[in-house]
Amino acid sequence: MTSKTLSEAQVWQWLEDVPDPEIPVISVVDLGVVRDVSVKDEAVRVTITPTYSGCPAMSVIAMDIETALAKQGVTQLELKTQIVPAWTTDWLSAKGIAKLETYGIAPPQAAGVPKRCPHCKSQALEKVSQFGSTPCKAQWRCTDCLEPFDYFKCI
Amino acid sequence: MSQLFEFLLRQGDNALVLGHRMSEWCGVAPALEEDIALANTALDLIGQTQLWLGYAAEVEAAGRTANDLAFRRDAYDFRNMLMVEVPNEDFGRTLMQQFCFDAFQVPWLTALTASSDTRVAEIATKSVKEAAYHLDRSAKTVIALGDGTAESNARMQTALDYLWPYTGEIFADDATDQAMAKAGVAPLPSSLKETWQKTIVQTLSAADLTQPDSTFAHSGGRSGMRHTEHLGHMLATMQVLQRSYPSAVW
Numbered sequence: 001m002t003s004k005t006l007s008e009a010q011v012w013q014w015l016e017d018v019p020d021p022e023i024p025v026i027s028v029v030d031l032g033v034v035r036d037v038s039v040k041d042e043a044v045r046v047t048i049t050p051t052y053s054g055c056p057a058m059s060v061i062a063m064d065i066e067t068a069l070a071k072q073g074v075t076q077l078e079l080k081t082q083i084v085p086a087w088t089t090d091w092l093s094a095k096g097i098a099k100l101e102t103y104g105i106a107p108p109q110a111a112g113v114p115k116r117c118p119h120c121k122s123q124a125l126e127k128v129s130q131f132g133s134t135p136c137k138a139q140w141r142c143t144d145c146l147e148p149f150d151y152f153k154c155i
Numbered sequence: 156m157s158q159l160f161e162f163l164l165r166q167g168d169n170a171l172v173l174g175h176r177m178s179e180w181c182g183v184a185p186a187l188e189e190d191i192a193l194a195n196t197a198l199d200l201i202g203q204t205q206l207w208l209g210y211a212a213e214v215e216a217a218g219r220t221a222n223d224l225a226f227r228r229d230a231y232d233f234r235n236m237l238m239v240e241v242p243n244e245d246f247g248r249t250l251m252q253q254f255c256f257d258a259f260q261v262p263w264l265t266a267l268t269a270s271s272d273t274r275v276a277e278i279a280t281k282s283v284k285e286a287a288y289h290l291d292r293s294a295k296t297v298i299a300l301g302d303g304t305a306e307s308n309a310r311m312q313t314a315l316d317y318l319w320p321y322t323g324e325i326f327a328d329d330a331t332d333q334a335m336a337k338a339g340v341a342p343l344p345s346s347l348k349e350t351w352q353k354t355i356v357q358t359l360s361a362a363d364l365t366q367p368d369s370t371f372a373h374s375g376g377r378s379g380m381r382h383t384e385h386l387g388h389m390l391a392t393m394q395v396l397q398r399s400y401p402s403a404v405w
Contacts (some may be wrong), residue, residue: 053281054202083206084277086284129188130292131195139188155284 011037011044011069018068021060022134025103028061032091035082043076044069051085052135089154100152106140108154117142118149158334158385159272159297160214161234162341164224165331165377166278167207168235171225172386173256174200175393176243185246196253199285206278226397230387238321239375240386241384247300247307248314254297255318258354259325273340294358301362308363315359316367323372325351331377 015037018028026035028048036047046065050058062079066115069077089108093098097107106114122144129139137150177197184190208221219227239256243249264286267279301311328336328347335341359366375381396403 019304050202050281052199052202052285053206054198054200056198083281086281130288131188131192133191135195135198139191152286155288 006039006042006044006074008039010044011039011074012152014045014072015065018053018061018064021057021064023100023105025099025101026067026092026096030061030093030099032087032089032093032096033058033061034065042074043078044074045078047079047080047082048081049085051087055135057134060133061114087155089152091122092152094148103147104138106151110154112154114140114151117145117147118145120145157214158331158340159340160211162335163207163211163214163275164234165236167204167211167221167224169239169256170200170207170231170377171204171255172235172389173239174198174204175389176249177253179243180246180249189246196289196292199289203278203282203285206281210278222397226394230382230390231379233376233382233386233390234379235376235386236324237373237383238318238324240376240383240389241318241321242385244314244317245310247292247310249316250293250296250300251311251314251318254291254293254321255355257286257293258358259344259347259351260286261290262350263344266342266347270341275340277332288289288371290354294354297358297364298362301353301359301364304381311363315364316366319367320369320371320373324374324376325368327372327374327377329378329382331388 006024011043012029012034015034016027017027020026020028020031020057023031031051033048033051034046036045036048038045046069048062048065062081065079066077092108093105100107101118104117104118106118109115113127114125120142120144124143126143127138128141128148131137132139132150136153138153139148141148158377174197177193180190180193181197182190184193204225205221209349212219212224238252241248241252243252261283264279264283268276268283270276270279297311300307324344328343328345332341332343336343344362355366357381364376373383
């Protein structure tokens with residue numbers, strides 16, 4: 001790190017480039033797990049909140065954040081985990097939601113069911129399972145194009 | 156041993172033991188979707204265990220960690236209710252067991268979100284979202300299987316008859332419960348029996364299952380006085396690594 005003062009905005013920007021390990025099209029910032037960044041002199045504190053309490057990706061996310069900031073020259077990093085307020089899908093960024101759908105994952109809906117098939121946009125859908133490949137997703141299928149897809153659970 | 160520590164062990168051990176039982180289905184569940192669902196549910200429960208036992212270890216302040224509490228205690232030190240430690244037997248019993256637990260856990264954690272102990276309230280706030288999702292699934296699956304074929308209905312009834320005598324322990328208040336209620340940490344479990352009963356009656360009726368008449372209740376899990384013979388076998392599997400290679404880490 002040079003003598004240039006490090007800003008919080010700069011750290012947020014770096015974190016924007018840290019992908020979610022399970023859904024790499026969105027960043028940990030898009031996912032809403034980064035709750036706060038504070039910088040005091042050269043010391044950086046990043047507060048993260050788990051999506052699901054047992055999500056195995058959380059330790060990878062913490063490691064990825066550490067690695068990414070270390071690469072940028074941050075030597076004093078404190079990674080704080082907080083569980084309240086509890087993570088909610090409302091914290092997904094608009095950009096993240098759009099990227100999810102393009103990637104083939106139906107974004108969360110307040111109604112608790114996906115709005116449309118992320119592939120063909122049909123609304124003829126059926127649930128396959130309430131759980132999917134990660135704790136944050138469920139499995140659905142489109143009865144028009146017949147493609148199965150992940151639905152990001154709304155919590 | 157402080158009453159708060161005792162209370163936290165009960166929360167953590169319920170989640171840990173049930174979570175381990177669920178994880179035993181990994182790779183052998185009747186359908187891929189169910190396999191994934193059970194593994195995910197187990198994951199939520201183990202995550203909640205880390206929060207509860209992590210706090211328990213802090214309260215105990217004896218230098219132990221959540222991992223020590225999970226992997227270095229013997230059966231008589233566990234404080235889970237007996238219902239969560241019985242063997243899986245078949246998919247029907249597993250789902251019935253989860254349903255009876257979830258039907259209590261949702262109103263219980265909801266009440267704990269208003270706990271006078273901030274940490275307890277925080278853990279409950281995080282966990283109740285997951286528990287609500289679990290209940291939605293376990294209730295629907297109990298209905299689907301109960302109201303399914305003659306075979307699935309009979310298996311669900313057998314599961315219910317087997318588990319029923321274990322449900323009474325959930326609501327049997329003891330000195331720890333009284334102390335927690337007095338301190339505003341948690342309500343008396345007995346105060347939630349009516350809410351639980353309502354969920355049970357509604358679901359069993361939709362599932363075409365009959366609630367057993369018996370009021371006999373096994374006890375001894377929450378106090379640690381008398382666990383079933385099944386817990387020791389489960390711990391032997393769960394703890395083998397830490398017992399063989401103490402302090403091994405990833």
